[in-house]
Amino acid sequence: MSEVIVELKNITKRFGSFLANDNLSLSIKKGEIHALLGENGAGKSTLMNILYGLVSPTSGEIFLHGKKVEIKNSLQAISLGIGMVHQHFMLIETFTVTENIVLGRETSRYGLLLDLPQAEHAIQKISAEFGPAVNPRAKISEISVGMQQRVEIIKALYHQAEILILDEPTAVLTPLEIEEFGKIIKRLSSLGKTIIIITHKLKEIKALADRCTIICKGKLVDTVEVAQTSEQELAYKMVGRKVEFKFNKTPPSSQKKILSLQNIVALNKRGLPALQNLSIELYTGEILGIAGIDGNGQSELAEILTGLRAIESGKIEKNGEDITNKSPANLFLKKISSIPEDRQKRGLVLDFSVAENMILQTHHLPPFSRLGFLQKDQIEKHALQLIERFDVRPPQADGLTSALSGGNQQKVIIARELSHDPDILIAVQPTRGLDVGAIEYVHRALIALRSQGKAILLISLELDEIINLSDKIAVIFDGKIVANMDALDADEKKIGLLMAGGSLHA
Amino acid sequence: MPNSSYEKLTATFFSIVAGILVGGLVLKIAGLPVGEAYLVMFNSMFSRANYVAHIIVKSTPLILTGLSVAFAFRTGLFNIGAEGQFIIGATTAALAGYFLDLHPLLEIPLVLLLAVFVSALWGGIAGLLKAHFAVHEVISTIMLNWTAFYLQNYLVMLEGFRRPNSEASNSINVSASLTFFENWKYSDAGILWLEKHPLLADFLRAPVNGGIIIALLAAIFCYIILHKTSLGFSLRAVGHNADAAEYGGIKVKQKMTTSMLIAGALAGAAGATHVMGVSRNIAILASMEGYGFDGIAVALIGGSGAWGPILAGLFFGALKYSGSKLQAALEAPSEVIYIMIGVIVFFTAMPKLFGKISDLIKKRRAHAR
Numbered sequence: 001m002s003e004v005i006v007e008l009k010n011i012t013k014r015f016g017s018f019l020a021n022d023n024l025s026l027s028i029k030k031g032e033i034h035a036l037l038g039e040n041g042a043g044k045s046t047l048m049n050i051l052y053g054l055v056s057p058t059s060g061e062i063f064l065h066g067k068k069v070e071i072k073n074s075l076q077a078i079s080l081g082i083g084m085v086h087q088h089f090m091l092i093e094t095f096t097v098t099e100n101i102v103l104g105r106e107t108s109r110y111g112l113l114l115d116l117p118q119a120e121h122a123i124q125k126i127s128a129e130f131g132p133a134v135n136p137r138a139k140i141s142e143i144s145v146g147m148q149q150r151v152e153i154i155k156a157l158y159h160q161a162e163i164l165i166l167d168e169p170t171a172v173l174t175p176l177e178i179e180e181f182g183k184i185i186k187r188l189s190s191l192g193k194t195i196i197i198i199t200h201k202l203k204e205i206k207a208l209a210d211r212c213t214i215i216c217k218g219k220l221v222d223t224v225e226v227a228q229t230s231e232q233e234l235a236y237k238m239v240g241r242k243v244e245f246k247f248n249k250t251p252p253s254s255q256k257k258i259l260s261l262q263n264i265v266a267l268n269k270r271g272l273p274a275l276q277n278l279s280i281e282l283y284t285g286e287i288l289g290i291a292g293i294d295g296n297g298q299s300e301l302a303e304i305l306t307g308l309r310a311i312e313s314g315k316i317e318k319n320g321e322d323i324t325n326k327s328p329a330n331l332f333l334k335k336i337s338s339i340p341e342d343r344q345k346r347g348l349v350l351d352f353s354v355a356e357n358m359i360l361q362t363h364h365l366p367p368f369s370r371l372g373f374l375q376k377d378q379i380e381k382h383a384l385q386l387i388e389r390f391d392v393r394p395p396q397a398d399g400l401t402s403a404l405s406g407g408n409q410q411k412v413i414i415a416r417e418l419s420h421d422p423d424i425l426i427a428v429q430p431t432r433g434l435d436v437g438a439i440e441y442v443h444r445a446l447i448a449l450r451s452q453g454k455a456i457l458l459i460s461l462e463l464d465e466i467i468n469l470s471d472k473i474a475v476i477f478d479g480k481i482v483a484n485m486d487a488l489d490a491d492e493k494k495i496g497l498l499m500a501g502g503s504l505h506a
Numbered sequence: 507m508p509n510s511s512y513e514k515l516t517a518t519f520f521s522i523v524a525g526i527l528v529g530g531l532v533l534k535i536a537g538l539p540v541g542e543a544y545l546v547m548f549n550s551m552f553s554r555a556n557y558v559a560h561i562i563v564k565s566t567p568l569i570l571t572g573l574s575v576a577f578a579f580r581t582g583l584f585n586i587g588a589e590g591q592f593i594i595g596a597t598t599a600a601l602a603g604y605f606l607d608l609h610p611l612l613e614i615p616l617v618l619l620l621a622v623f624v625s626a627l628w629g630g631i632a633g634l635l636k637a638h639f640a641v642h643e644v645i646s647t648i649m650l651n652w653t654a655f656y657l658q659n660y661l662v663m664l665e666g667f668r669r670p671n672s673e674a675s676n677s678i679n680v681s682a683s684l685t686f687f688e689n690w691k692y693s694d695a696g697i698l699w700l701e702k703h704p705l706l707a708d709f710l711r712a713p714v715n716g717g718i719i720i721a722l723l724a725a726i727f728c729y730i731i732l733h734k735t736s737l738g739f740s741l742r743a744v745g746h747n748a749d750a751a752e753y754g755g756i757k758v759k760q761k762m763t764t765s766m767l768i769a770g771a772l773a774g775a776a777g778a779t780h781v782m783g784v785s786r787n788i789a790i791l792a793s794m795e796g797y798g799f800d801g802i803a804v805a806l807i808g809g810s811g812a813w814g815p816i817l818a819g820l821f822f823g824a825l826k827y828s829g830s831k832l833q834a835a836l837e838a839p840s841e842v843i844y845i846m847i848g849v850i851v852f853f854t855a856m857p858k859l860f861g862k863i864s865d866l867i868k869k870r871r872a873h874a875r
Contacts, residue, residue: 308753329755346753351746360743360754369736 011060039435083156146177289470337422355383407438559712565823570776571801572815587647589798590654595774603678621778629770637759715783729812
């Protein structure tokens with residue numbers, strides 16, 4: 001385990017005036033699991049895209065097995081034994097597993113006919129080596145996300161990868177799948193494959209990696225032996241300051257039922273049932289966490305509460321008042337705010353200035369508009385106040401929102417929504433894609449809102465987030481709430497099982 | 507992003523240069539003297555006050571249809587229907603201008619408002635179809651163009667409106683005319699006065715009319731609506747990101763209809779000012795006249811702001827006018843200016859190309875240092 005297989009020397013990559021990688025050097029040993037840790041935009045993905053030939057470095061050298069190589073494109077990277085599994089899988093949904101795997105390297109008979117049986121055999125052999133078998137004839141659209149990821153890994157191995165780069169591999173997986181994924185990675189490593197994982201999840205690094213390289217703002221911070229480092233230390237190195245993981249919450253005060261959903265039935269955008277007799281009750285001064293695997297009705301739940309989707313049957317009440325199927329503008333007036341799931345699609349108009357985004361719902365109301373005319377001074381003043389209060393960087397009201405980092409974009413949304421002084425906040429995946437520092441910020445904001453006696457519905461795919469923040473937890477599966485519990489009694493294993501549709505009594 | 511408008515300007519400049527080069531190539535292939543042709547074109551733009559006046563007259567409808575297409579574009583809609591809205595505006599103005607005979611101070615605004623109102627409704631149909639039946643506005647506006655086309659041809663031939671023994675309508679009343687000093691310039695006093703002021707006389711020989719003022723006011727109107735009002739805020743929000751606008755409580759469907767209403771009004775104003783200032787009547791159309799389609803090119807070259815279409819409209823008008831002179835002077839096909847326009851639009855639609863070229867130049871410069 002001591003031979004260095006990949007060596008990156010003084011890699012620098014500029015995008016215009018932006019320095020994505022600043023003189024980074026990194027060496028990776030054969031057979032190790034090496035984690036690349038850093039906040040969003042720290043330059044981890046850029047560095048790996050350089051190794052995989054997708055991006056050419058401005059300066060710097062790459063050595064493979066001690067020999068200097070120049071990797072101009074991904075085909076060359078593959079022929080050098082480097083494979084990469086992207087965060088978003090590059091699979092063709094309507095093709096079978098085998099067809100996807102052989103894509104670009106089809107073996108053929110007589111140079112004409114596709115020889116799939118031979119490939120199928122090879123695939124079965126590869127997949128059997130490190131874990132549960134994959135059915136080579138299944139269509140991609142028919143298999144689970146975890147299985148799809150395995151297909152991507154097999155694909156890399158089928159193309160004789162010795163070095164496997166995995167970009168945020170667990171972002172889309174369920175807790176059970178993550179566990180399975182961990183086993184696969186360990187097995188691959190024991191078979192002598194070298195694995196590089198790009199991530200910002202500290203827990204996984206502790207669980208999986210041998211060594212970890214921390215990158216901050218394009219610069220190398222440190223490479224550490226994971227076994228001798230704590231999560232706190234890793235976070236400190238990544239962010240450059242101490243990070244809080246746990247929050248001390250006072251017990252909820254003034255508990256009053258504020259929102260109730262009764263037997264909600266709703267369809268998803270394809271017209272299939274998404275919510276099936278779902279009922280929820282939300283109280284003031286508490287955070288109710290909705291735990292569940294992606295695609296079990298969470299998006300639809302958020303949409304019916306923000307007026308973006310009509311329900312088929314059931315009843316939604318706020319303080320006893322019927323608010324079923326009200327428009328977004330109407331629910332806004334009822335003091336229900338939300339942090340949308342997809343901030344760039346729903347939450348922000350990226351081509352608008354920060355100031356304009358701050359008045360998305362209130363642009364037609366005084367003081368921002370008088371007699372139909374926008375009041376520029378008021379709009380700017382409002383924006384600057386929020387920017388200061390929520391520490392949006394850079395602190396410019398007239399800068400384009402698209403120029404902000406993900407964390408700062410999220411701050412703009414949170415600032416705007418909280419400025420409406422809502423009674424109820426629907427927070428959907430509020431920390432998705434954010435780095436540790438920004439996550440901490442968002443969590444603090446939610447806790448602060450709770451302390452003011454507001455009600456928060458937290459819908460998240462991150463179980464840790466749900467358990468850390470919530471007072472009560474409801475588990476959603478297949479459009480129904482399958483369990484309610486107090487957060488103090490919550491047990492990750494138990495919730496994970498319920499999320500996957502299991503039963504506690506079985 | 508202070509850079510972007512500068513980049514847009516340079517890209518437009520490069521596109522125009524490319525258009526001139528390709529136009530020259532076409533002339534060359536046709537065996538015509540390139541330098542001489544361009545000299546004729548240049549002279550026919552600026553050498554006489556009369557030419558400038560003609561260019562202004564020619565540009566007026568292009569500016570308005572350009573604004574129409576640009577306005578809809580800000581709300582994320584592609585208004586192919588400026589042509590039909592132009593026809594509806596022209597037809598309404600011709601009808602109202604013929605049948606109404608009031609004092610000019612009453613007649614002119616009334617005819618204009620009627621034309622703008624009806625063409626706004628015409629544009630609004632496409633907006634409603636899009637909002638409530640998800641009919642794509644490109645499809646519906648193309649259909650509406652043909653509907654307007656045949657509607658005009660039908661109305662022109664109606665007894666009472668048709669000028670007897672012709673394929674055109676009766677002319678509008680003089681009280682509905684937008685042409686400057688129309689009576690005076692042919693009166694004795696006017697002729698006498700103009701003889702002493704040859705430059706103005708030359709200028710007024712063209713049908714100079716109030717349309718250009720209406721076009722400029724329309725541009726100001728567009729700017730104010732888009733950037734100074736909460737309506738404009740919501741229209742732009744829908745244009746940039748309809749999902750976020752919907753989430754923000756903006757009634758997306760309603761805004762799309764509003765946007766198409768305004769776009770229709772703008773293109774209708776083009777048709778109205780054309781009838782009231784230049785043509786006086788409408789005639790049987792054998793084919794589309796192309797004012798609306800040219801508006802698409804104007805909006806593409808000028809960008810979707812409020813001021814770009816003015817410059818692009820004047821530019822397009824100048825090219826069109828000088829192109830017609832090209833034919834007279836050199837027997838060169840005036841179509842060459844459409845090839846030039848086409849090339850310019852083609853290149854403005856490829857801003858990335860110019861980004862790459864300017865990067866290359868920057869790199870060279872950095873290298874030289």
